[in-house]
Amino acid sequence: MTLRIRFAKYGALRFIGHLDVMRYFQKVIRRADLPVRYSQGFTPHQIMTFAHPLSLGVSSDAEYMEVDFTEEMDPSEVLERMRAQTSEGFEIISCKVLPEVPEGTRAQSLMSLVSAAEYMISWKDGYDAVPTEEEVRDAIRRLYSRDSIVVEKSTKKTTAETDIKPFIYRIYAPGDAFLEPADPAFAGVPGIARVFAEGIDNTAHADTFENGRKFFVCVASGSAFNIKPGLVTEALCETLGTMYNKHAFALHRMETYKGEDRLVPLES
Amino acid sequence: MRKLALRDEILESIDKPARYIGHEINAVMKDTSKVDIRFCMCFPDVYEVGMSHLGIMILYDMFNRREDTYCERVYSPWPDLDAIMREKHIPLFAVESQDPIKDFDFLGITLQYEMCYTNVLQVLDLSGIHLLASERGEDEPIVIGGGPCVYNPEPIADFFDIFYIGEGETVYYRMLDTYKSIKASGGTRQDFLRAASHIEGLYVPSLYEVEYDERGLISHFGPKDDAPAVIKRQVVTDLSDTYYPKKPIVPYIKAVQDRVTLEIQRGCIRGCRFCQAGMIYRPIRERSLEFLKQYAIDMIKSTGYEEINLSSLSSSDYTKLKELLEFLITEMGNRKVNISLPSLRIDAFALDVMGKVQDVKKSSITFAPEGGTQYMRDVINKGLTEDQILTGALDAFKLGWNKVKLYFMLGQPFERDEDVCGIPILADKIAREYYENIPKATRNGKVQITVSTSYFVPKPFTPFQWAPQITPDEYLRRKSLLRSTLAEQLNAKSIKYNWHDSDTSILEGLLARGDRRVGAVILEAYRQGALFDAWTDHFDMQKWIRALEKTGVDMDFYTLRERETDEILPWDFIDAGVSKKFLAREYDRARNAVVTLNCRQRCSACGCNEWNTGVCVETRNR
Ligand code: SF4
Ligand code: SF4
Numbered sequence: 001m002t003l004r005i006r007f008a009k010y011g012a013l014r015f016i017g018h019l020d021v022m023r024y025f026q027k028v029i030r031r032a033d034l035p036v037r038y039s040q041g042f043t044p045h046q047i048m049t050f051a052h053p054l055s056l057g058v059s060s061d062a063e064y065m066e067v068d069f070t071e072e073m074d075p076s077e078v079l080e081r082m083r084a085q086t087s088e089g090f091e092i093i094s095c096k097v098l099p100e101v102p103e104g105t106r107a108q109s110l111m112s113l114v115s116a117a118e119y120m121i122s123w124k125d126g127y128d129a130v131p132t133e134e135e136v137r138d139a140i141r142r143l144y145s146r147d148s149i150v151v152e153k154s155t156k157k158t159t160a161e162t163d164i165k166p167f168i169y170r171i172y173a174p175g176d177a178f179l180e181p182a183d184p185a186f187a188g189v190p191g192i193a194r195v196f197a198e199g200i201d202n203t204a205h206a207d208t209f210e211n212g213r214k215f216f217v218c219v220a221s222g223s224a225f226n227i228k229p230g231l232v233t234e235a236l237c238e239t240l241g242t243m244y245n246k247h248a249f250a251l252h253r254m255e256t257y258k259g260e261d262r263l264v265p266l267e268s
Numbered sequence: 269m270r271k272l273a274l275r276d277e278i279l280e281s282i283d284k285p286a287r288y289i290g291h292e293i294n295a296v297m298k299d300t301s302k303v304d305i306r307f308c309m310c311f312p313d314v315y316e317v318g319m320s321h322l323g324i325m326i327l328y329d330m331f332n333r334r335e336d337t338y339c340e341r342v343y344s345p346w347p348d349l350d351a352i353m354r355e356k357h358i359p360l361f362a363v364e365s366q367d368p369i370k371d372f373d374f375l376g377i378t379l380q381y382e383m384c385y386t387n388v389l390q391v392l393d394l395s396g397i398h399l400l401a402s403e404r405g406e407d408e409p410i411v412i413g414g415g416p417c418v419y420n421p422e423p424i425a426d427f428f429d430i431f432y433i434g435e436g437e438t439v440y441y442r443m444l445d446t447y448k449s450i451k452a453s454g455g456t457r458q459d460f461l462r463a464a465s466h467i468e469g470l471y472v473p474s475l476y477e478v479e480y481d482e483r484g485l486i487s488h489f490g491p492k493d494d495a496p497a498v499i500k501r502q503v504v505t506d507l508s509d510t511y512y513p514k515k516p517i518v519p520y521i522k523a524v525q526d527r528v529t530l531e532i533q534r535g536c537i538r539g540c541r542f543c544q545a546g547m548i549y550r551p552i553r554e555r556s557l558e559f560l561k562q563y564a565i566d567m568i569k570s571t572g573y574e575e576i577n578l579s580s581l582s583s584s585d586y587t588k589l590k591e592l593l594e595f596l597i598t599e600m601g602n603r604k605v606n607i608s609l610p611s612l613r614i615d616a617f618a619l620d621v622m623g624k625v626q627d628v629k630k631s632s633i634t635f636a637p638e639g640g641t642q643y644m645r646d647v648i649n650k651g652l653t654e655d656q657i658l659t660g661a662l663d664a665f666k667l668g669w670n671k672v673k674l675y676f677m678l679g680q681p682f683e684r685d686e687d688v689c690g691i692p693i694l695a696d697k698i699a700r701e702y703y704e705n706i707p708k709a710t711r712n713g714k715v716q717i718t719v720s721t722s723y724f725v726p727k728p729f730t731p732f733q734w735a736p737q738i739t740p741d742e743y744l745r746r747k748s749l750l751r752s753t754l755a756e757q758l759n760a761k762s763i764k765y766n767w768h769d770s771d772t773s774i775l776e777g778l779l780a781r782g783d784r785r786v787g788a789v790i791l792e793a794y795r796q797g798a799l800f801d802a803w804t805d806h807f808d809m810q811k812w813i814r815a816l817e818k819t820g821v822d823m824d825f826y827t828l829r830e831r832e833t834d835e836i837l838p839w840d841f842i843d844a845g846v847s848k849k850f851l852a853r854e855y856d857r858a859r860n861a862v863v864t865l866n867c868r869q870r871c872s873a874c875g876c877n878e879w880n881t882g883v884c885v886e887t888r889n890r
Contacts, residue, residue: 012272016520024520027293030603044604045574057280085572088270108660123716124276124730132405247277 001069002098002107003078006267012182013089018053019056025065028218032081037068051266052114052221055228061093061202062117062128064266066110067158091205094267108233113266114222116169116257119229120203122214128218128253131240137173140215144171151231164235167227169219170264174214206252218263221256273361273368274349282348284840286521287315290363293518294570295811296332296339300365304336305449305733306609307374308409311343312387313802318343319517320525322417322579324378326818329513337444340364344387345394347799347806348742353394360394368397373447375409377428379417382779383772383802385424388413389794393428399791401474403844406457410447416473420728422838423779423786425473429457430464432471433842434502434533437510439469465495469502477785478842484825486783486836500550501841505881507534508556512563515570527575527608528567530560532592537582537867537883539874541649541858542680545581549844549876552867553882554803557588561595568605575606581686583610584618585868590839593621612634619667629712632671633664639683640676646861647682649854654694662701671716672698678746679724679738679859680766688746692754692763695719699759710794720753720766721747727870728779728839729846731854734831737777740770771803777827783838786826788819847875 009021016024026046029036038044051064069078075095082092101107125131131139143149148163215236219227229251237244257263272289274281279285291297300306307330311318318324324341331339340362345353361369367376375397383506383804389399392411398404413421414432421431427446432440442482450460465472475495479488491497504510516528518798522592535552536545564576576596580586596607607625611634612618622631637652639645645652661672676691695717702715726732738746747767752866754760778786792815800806815825831837833852838849850873857864864872 012270012289012291013520015279015289017284017286019284020522022518023522026574027518030572030574031293031569038604042625043606056285057276087291089291247280250276260692 001073002064002066003069003073003083004064004096004110005078006093006268007063007065007086007095008059008061008091008093008205009054009063009089010207011089013087013121014057014059015058016089018050021054021063022048022050024152028085029067031085032078034067034078034081035070035073037070044045051110052117054253055251058251058253060118061205061207061217062255062265062267063252063254064110070091070211070237083095093211096267110266111222114256115220115224115259116218116263117229117253118216118218118255118257119228120206120214120216121233121252122207122209122250122252123211124248124250125209125211127245128242133173133213133241135240136163136213139236140171140173141240144168145237149232150237151235153231164219164227165229167225168218169218169220171217171232172215174216177191181240202254203252207250209250216254218255218257223243271366273358273366276357276487277357278349278352280350283346283555284521286519287343288339288349288363290366292520294515294573295364296328296336297364300338300367303338304451305334305338305374305444307331307337307339307376307444308369308372309339309341310375310377310391311380312377313344313471314382315343315519316521316523319519319523321380321482322510322529322531323377323436325513325516325529326511327440328378329515330437330440330511330515331444332446333511334441335537336367336448341413342369342375342391344390347488348395353792355363355826358458359396360391369409369800370397370407373451374412376412376414376432379413379415379424381802382417382423382776383807385779385790386794386798386801388424388427389403389791391547401878402426404429404457410457410460416544416548417780419544419842420780420782420839421471421473421842422478422784423492423782423790426786426787426791428473429461430470430472432469432502433844435498436505437504438502439467442467443470444524459477462495468469468496468500471499472841476698478783478838484822484848486838487630487651489836489838489841498841498843501883503845503879504534504553508559512559514563516567516750518571518573521555522857525577527577528564528571528573529577529579530564530567530587531555531579532560532583532586533580535882536768537585537653538582539649539854539862539864539866539872540638540676541647541731541854542724542889544730547729547851547874549581549842549843550876551879551882551884552585554586554588557591557595560592560598560658564596565599569604574604575608576600577608578610578612582613584613590617597624605763607684614657614664616663618658619664623667627723627767628668632673632716633669634673634675634720635673637694638675639678639687640694641687641690642843643861644680644683644690646863647858648680649858649864651863651866654681654697657694658701661698662705664701665715668712670702670712672712672718672818674717674719676719676721677724678706678721679743680751681735682854683746685749688749689753691719691750692757692760692765693719695754695763696757696759699757699762700777702762703759715759715762717759717763718766719750719763719770721750722768723770724813725777726774727782729842729844730852731858733781733837733851734855735833736830737774737827739828740774743770743773769804769807772804772807774823774827775801775809775812775816778823781838782826785821789815789821792818845874845876850874866886 033204037047047068049103149165153162208260234244254267349533409430412430413428418431461472464470481487533554534551537552726735793812798811
């Protein structure tokens with residue numbers, strides 16, 4: 001039996017790296033004494049997979065992992081037992097049994113399922129002047145009405161100019177009812193054509209700031225295309241005419257999606 | 269949500285920010301307004317190293333059992349954060365509450381190796397605590413040192429208010445009670461230090477004075493007024509009825525020891541003459557099998573670790589090792605927990621156990637003969653014969669092993685060139701055992717022998733405490749001799765040779781056997797920028813050479829000079845259990861290459877039987 005577990009990561013534990021999160025949950029499962037499957041050999045380890053690594057410093061309400069069990073378990077019991085073993089900074093949100101895959105086939109890996117992720121990006125207090133709500137809304141429209149949004153995308157070795165517009169699936173400010181894309185500015189834009197299954201408001205574990213300024217963006221994520229939300233923020237700053245300082249923004253992952261034309265949360 | 273001492277911006281720009289955020293599983297969180305005493309325990313090295321240290325875990329657990337005390341932790345900030353803290357004037361903080369160390373009542377620093385001394389100064393400096401104890405005011409924490417280095421605390425005496433000599437489980441509670449009552453009655457720092465000096469095992473260096481003669485030797489050492497003349501090492505007499513953490517802290521990032529550690533015994537029966545641990549932890553005391561079984565399971569359950577490790581000196585001497593390992597192999601096997609074996613004396617039993625818990629093809633067998641010839645092993649009292657090594661290796665080869673690690677020291681007293689050459693000759697003999705006895709068809713490739721040599725550093729409270737250290741040039745000469753002899757061996761291609769750096773060891777020699785005058789060198793080296801000296805990439809001998817020049821301290825006086833056995837040694841005021849008479853007798857026997865039997869074979873009246881515990885009160889078979 002395989003369970004897909006959704007959890008939040010927040011507060012100080014935003015600074016725990018991806019591999020350490022994995023090691024952390026292996027210990028959670030051991031402390032919870034759950035019957036999970038182990039690999040063979042002299043040093044058996046748990047069979048556990050994760051969806052999409054989160055960058056250091058980013059909080060999230062939408063982390064996913066899959067764990068193989070050796071016996072049938074009531075997911076709500078797993079949820080309770082794991083919750084009893086997690087510390088502040090991690091919260092198990094849900095636990096779902098995955099349908100059995102037919103004999104002889106293998107389930108698609110959790111990581112390869114991921115196609116997009118949605119973020120809330122907030123202006124932190126104590127940095128440069130924060131734009132007004134109107135300015136942010138206006139800048140988003142201007143940015144997104146451009147034919148292309150070309151940014152410098154750098155990997156370890158190279159820096160290349162890339163048009164990220166096709167990989168921004170939606171971008172909106174609070175109050176912009178994006179879920180009814182009535183705004184003519186976005187008419188005919190390819191990203192907008194993606195269908196989102198349902199509205200989301202997964203910001204329970206995000207840090208909040210006095211200035212209250214923020215925007216939301218859904219970008220391509222995963223192994224095929226991957227756009228860092230920071231790139232979008234940088235482009236937005238440019239539109240706003242302000243200097244981009246990555247430390248001045250708090251990133252929070254609200255949802256991780258699967259699917260191509262129709263994006264649905266990994267949980268569903 | 270918890271507050272953090274470091275802003276996100278800093279945490280985002282440094283390596284492994286998890287080192288500084290605390291709140292690990294099993295970390296103790298207390299309301300700081302509800303405790304009387306705040307104690308910060310420090311390991312002066314990076315978090316991953318410090319978190320691997322069992323001693324701190326034991327004391328952390330012990331202190332936090334007291335309702336009136338909150339014990340937290342701090343480690344050395346890595347150079348990246350160190351620079352930011354200095355630039356932005358951020359005070360060093362404890363990982364639990366994230367409060368500045370300066371607000372604590374105590375800062376307890378464990379001193380596990382001499383090369384951490386500049387890190388001690390870093391921790392004090394970043395905390396905003398005066399480096400010199402004599403300059404500290406009423407509101408600064410009391411700085412206490414503990415651990416094996418305090419068997420000669422003199423080089424760092426100026427930086428500490430108190431040293432705790434011996435095992436922490438015994439008198440810390442008394443010290444805290446004393447502190448509380450003196451504080452309650454409005455007493456001063458000085459009042460407390462005076463009272464502390466009368467608690468057995470506590471050494472308050474400011475209450476002692478030293479005089480030197482014209483040759484630079486100590487002519488007088490003693491208390492200024494009524495402090496005790498001798499400080500007695502603290503020893504736990506019953507290790508199965510004392511503090512041990514059932515819930516050790518589990519770090520988020522991988523520590524050097526990423527596993528549960530089970531201390532099976534303390535002390536060693538063997539008395540190798542170079543070995544300080546073998547002397548200062550006497551007598552050997554075992555924990556009961558029942559205690560260990562219970563703790564093993566409890567700790568695995570409370571931490572979720574996937575590995576357990578047995579810790580002790582010379583683990584093969586634990587009398588119930590077989591029963592313990594059998595229990596662990598079954599019990600841990602069921603729980604899918606790996607057992608990380610301590611290095612065992614290679615015999616049929618050890619090979620059997622090793623074969624059960626590790627992959628023979630990947631693992632190696634280890635010998636630490638420490639000396640290349642039988643003569644040399646007799647000098648150092650290492651009871652390991654060539655025959656035992658060759659038989660052990662052959663048995664292992666027959667069972668499929670083909671990797672052997674050999675550890676030696678160069679520069680021990682009375683070592684001759686032929687003893688140095690004996691090292692590669694021995695390695696070659698092991699290789700021959702393999703090629704001559706293991707049929708080609710069943711071989712798992714070439715035999716791989718790794719020889720490592722370290723540069724011997726004489727340590728206080730060992731029979732070699734009077735001996736000269738060899739010069740770095742001489743060490744390098746012996747290293748080259750070893751290398752060229754190795755090249756002449758038949759199986760040279762199967763033998764790899766690693767040697768330890770010479771600068772660190774000679775400096776370690778200075779810090780290990782220095783007196784109070786060496787403190788100035790440490791302070792100056794720190795001012796020159798020396799930090800993380802235990803890390804090869806960070807160690808910079810030039811800084812130390814400049815410090816030696818500036819302070820006018822003659823390193824050779826401390827390292828290369830042979831001491832007379834009647835000389836006053838800087839650490840003579842400590843009663844570590846082993847008597848000076850015994851050590852001198854052992855030095856003499858070393859000179860004559862005479863072996864001394866181990867504690868289980870015959871008591872050598874080393875002086876430790878005064879505690880009436882452990883092996884001293886065991887009934888011997890012969
Ligand atoms: S066996 Fe020898 S080297 Fe090892 S701890 Fe005991 S005395 Fe020291
Ligand atoms: S008194 Fe005897 S038995 Fe006890 S530690 Fe010393 S030598 Fe060993």
